[in-house]
Amino acid sequence: MHGRMMFQPLLISNLLDHAARYHGDTAIISKNTDGSISKTDWTHVSENSKRFANALKNLGVQMHDRVATIAWNNHRHLESWYAISGSGFVCHTINPRLFPEQLIFIINDAKDRVVLFDKTFLPLITGVKAHIPQVEHFICLGAFDQDVADALPEVKFYDVLIAENSDQFEWPEFDENTASSLCYTSGTTGNPKGALYSHRSTVLHTYAICLPDSLNLSASDVMLPVVPMFHVNAWGTPYAAAMVGCTVVLPGPGLDGASLVQMIDEYKVTVALGVPTIWQGLLTAAKQAGSVLPSLQRNVVGGSACPPAMMKAFRDLFNCETIHAWGMTEMSPLGTSNQLKAKHRNLSEDEQFKIRLSQGRPPFGVDLRITTEEKGTTEVIRDGHNTGNLQVKGHWIISTYFGKDESALTSDGWFDTGDIASLNEDGYLYLSDRAKDLIKSGGEWISSVELENIAMGHPEIAMAAVIAAKHSKWDERPIVIAIKHKDAQITEEGLLEYFADKVAKWQIPDKAIFVEAIPLSGTGKMLKKDLREKYDSVLL
Numbered sequence: 001m002h003g004r005m006m007f008q009p010l011l012i013s014n015l016l017d018h019a020a021r022y023h024g025d026t027a028i029i030s031k032n033t034d035g036s037i038s039k040t041d042w043t044h045v046s047e048n049s050k051r052f053a054n055a056l057k058n059l060g061v062q063m064h065d066r067v068a069t070i071a072w073n074n075h076r077h078l079e080s081w082y083a084i085s086g087s088g089f090v091c092h093t094i095n096p097r098l099f100p101e102q103l104i105f106i107i108n109d110a111k112d113r114v115v116l117f118d119k120t121f122l123p124l125i126t127g128v129k130a131h132i133p134q135v136e137h138f139i140c141l142g143a144f145d146q147d148v149a150d151a152l153p154e155v156k157f158y159d160v161l162i163a164e165n166s167d168q169f170e171w172p173e174f175d176e177n178t179a180s181s182l183c184y185t186s187g188t189t190g191n192p193k194g195a196l197y198s199h200r201s202t203v204l205h206t207y208a209i210c211l212p213d214s215l216n217l218s219a220s221d222v223m224l225p226v227v228p229m230f231h232v233n234a235w236g237t238p239y240a241a242a243m244v245g246c247t248v249v250l251p252g253p254g255l256d257g258a259s260l261v262q263m264i265d266e267y268k269v270t271v272a273l274g275v276p277t278i279w280q281g282l283l284t285a286a287k288q289a290g291s292v293l294p295s296l297q298r299n300v301v302g303g304s305a306c307p308p309a310m311m312k313a314f315r316d317l318f319n320c321e322t323i324h325a326w327g328m329t330e331m332s333p334l335g336t337s338n339q340l341k342a343k344h345r346n347l348s349e350d351e352q353f354k355i356r357l358s359q360g361r362p363p364f365g366v367d368l369r370i371t372t373e374e375k376g377t378t379e380v381i382r383d384g385h386n387t388g389n390l391q392v393k394g395h396w397i398i399s400t401y402f403g404k405d406e407s408a409l410t411s412d413g414w415f416d417t418g419d420i421a422s423l424n425e426d427g428y429l430y431l432s433d434r435a436k437d438l439i440k441s442g443g444e445w446i447s448s449v450e451l452e453n454i455a456m457g458h459p460e461i462a463m464a465a466v467i468a469a470k471h472s473k474w475d476e477r478p479i480v481i482a483i484k485h486k487d488a489q490i491t492e493e494g495l496l497e498y499f500a501d502k503v504a505k506w507q508i509p510d511k512a513i514f515v516e517a518i519p520l521s522g523t524g525k526m527l528k529k530d531l532r533e534k535y536d537s538v539l540l
């Protein structure tokens with residue numbers, strides 16, 4: 001016997017309809033590619049989205065076709081990606097910081113028919129155009145621009161299409177399992193692989209990330225997704241914003257600390273999201289500007305481990321609660337987020353802080369386990385100490401990579417994340433490392449993340465990466481590559497001594513190297529692979 005309740009497919013277009021109908025005058029603030037600010041609201045985002053849906057239909061785009069975007073977080077990007085997924089097309093967000101060869105690979109692998117781009121990325125487009133012959137339409141996300149038209153004669157302009165098309169459009173209804181968007185993993189080894197989300201997985205993920213123990217979002221929030229829309233759909237926040245009807249502040253190309261401080265203070269941002277390197281820039285800039293970010297209630301840190309010193313700085317300087325979250329492209333991305341439980345309320349501030357450093361626990365909809373072997377099925381006990389391979393299962397987790405036939409799962413249906421971690425009795429996740437970044441010294445494993453967290457706790461260190469260097473006796477030993485703060489006096493010995501009372505002696509790095517810059521990936525994570533290639537032999 002079936003329950004006797006209405007059935008409505010879970011569709012992304014419903015999110016936008018809801019925001020327009022119940023939160024129509026809630027502001028959407030957007031920094032444009034030229035640095036100017038546009039102010040719009042959910043009503044107008046919805047209207048433009050429908051206009052653009054008509055435009056795509058008139059261009060002949062068909063159900064399931066891939067439409068790519070190479071753009072910053074701005075209102076045109078937001079309107080167009082609702083138009084794409086809402087129409088039953090697949091929104092393929094592309095990281096503009098990829099190398100041209102990767103860009104070509106991804107566009108061809110996805111078989112994109114249309115590419116939308118911000119003017120900033122025109123050189124990227126003209127550079128790869130000859131190698132992506134199946135792309136039929138290029139649309140520049142802005143008003144008519146002679147320079148763009150000269151460089152790319154067949155280009156169309158978003159604002160022109162919006163003006164030409166009606167806002168009368170009924171979002172089509174289709175199976176909720178229809179593909180909605182496509183993101184490629186960064187592919188540090190081999191070619192990038194695509195994670196193809198569905199409307200159903202996206203809407204369920206959206207419910208989960210809004211929950212109080214996740215990002216705790218509501219209509220009273222002013223949200224700043226610093227994390228780019230091309231980094232796992234800005235962690236799903238533009239969908240969540242429509243679900244709860246909050247204000248969104250889209251930072252455009254202004255991802256430097258000073259621009260972010262200005263946006264947070266001017267638009268009274270309550271919640272901001274990004275990777276640790278972004279927050280490092282913001283901390284420095286806020287100090288320089290003399291701002292204590294009075295409106296900022298919480299910041300969400302994910303993508304890489306949140307250094308304890310950073311969490312402390314946000315608490316002490318800005319009275320801001322840091323939510324540490326973990327996830328990955330294959331998980332839409334949210335896997336865990338950190339909030340305390342009722343039973344933690346009586347703990348001391350120090351003890352609470354220790355719990356807050358963990359990557360957190362999963363919302364309903366994600367299950368976690370730690371196994372003794374990669375792709376294995378034997379579980380490690382949940383005691384907060386025993387580490388192993390982190391595997392996941394749930395409603396918004398990949399089953400098969402885009403374009404591949406073979407399952408991405410273990411024999412019993414779990415996805416192996418490639419991360420090494422432990423779980424405690426309450427399900428709090430403690431991530432030791434990516435399997436490929438762990439350091440194997442004389443048969444013992446050393447977590448690079450733990451050592452980095454310590455180094456970044458030194459008041460004179462701005463950023464630190466710990467990597468394995470080859471060693472004649474121990475196979476591998478940790479070394480630390482660090483950037484000092486301006487005017488810092490710290491020496492190599494000073495930094496190495498700093499580890500002495502914090503980890504076992506055999507875990508202390510063998511060497512510290514000070515550098516001006518650490519290479520970052522397109523999503524702002526430290527590129528340890530590049531560092532290993534460079535410093536791999538320094539101990540031999």
Ligand code: ADP
Nearest residue numbers: 186302303304305325326327328329419431434
């Ligand atoms: P990529 O880094 O390849 O671009 P993802 O953004 O999907 O791809 O990265 C997912 C990985 O990032 C995770 O498997 C994990 O190793 C790392 N990661 C994400 N969040 C955290 C966190 N809070 N702490 C430590 N590592 C994290």
